[in-house]
Amino acid sequence: MRLLLLFAALLAGCAATPPAQTPPPQGSAPVEAAPPASLGVPAAPAAAAPNPAVERLMASARADVAASRLGSAEATLERALRIAPRDASLWQQLARVRLQQGQYQQAESLAARSNTWAGGDNALRAENWNLIAQARDARGDSEGARAAQQNAERYNR
Template identity: 45%
Template sequence: MLEFVGDRWRTAVRGIVLVGLTMVLAACGGYTRTDRPADVETRSETPPPTDGRPQIAAYKPPAQPKFAKPAPKRAVEVLMRRSSDQQRAGDLDGATVSLERALRISPDDAALWNRLAEVRMAQQRHALVVQLAAKSNALASANDRDLRRRNWLLIAGAKRAMGDASGARYAENQAAASR
């Protein structure tokens, strides 16, 4: 008898679930829209081309903006000038910060790397001077002999200050060859 009651109960629950699902689905499917559809844009009719091929309009370049952003070169120049002023005033840390900001704007500028090496030489950071001047030499163009010579002289001075006489002589020879 208990088995008979259990089967009836299961059947009743299934029926209730089925009726509930049917009502939910009927509610979703029976929804009607009361708002109007969007208005369709009307366009004027263009006459078809006479030869049967589509015509392409001529290219019109976009208008130039009225206010152009300042070029990064100008910002770099301002930061270099600030660095020079700070170095003359004895603020070597401030000069370093200004040059590092300029390098974030223009990381491939060999002259900036040279200036930073000069400031680091004034701070007596000789190992760093060698690295910075070498980076400047790597970025310098082949025909910028003056910059390369100044970099080699910085390397020679830093090597001499670190006690590397042979490295200093080599750098001086490279500077002489850069003339």
């Protein structure tokens, strides 16, 4: 029995290993020509080196939101997204601003956009699903909101 448990543990260990061993992101590496060829270059991780320009704009957008200057926050976040279009947290911020502006459809799409760039950041994903739930709720789609809320909880675990 103990042996069996040990074996199971080993297997579990093996099963757990592959995700950690997936090839490193090929952000800049060319697609290999030698077989097996690989399509679909995985994304550069969301948590790339922080860009001071983006950080400055992000801070400015936060200040705008705090002062209820939503139009200004929106413009600043769009400016930041032109510099770092793959920054999941920028998309999320913009989704949040749209939610506050009452543009629920946009908020939902932007949060979904953020999810596509979220990589392994489960907290960010959970928050995106939260935003989607709020947006759906505000639109009167309570069933959709519940489903989104469940997704949020799944990532929060």
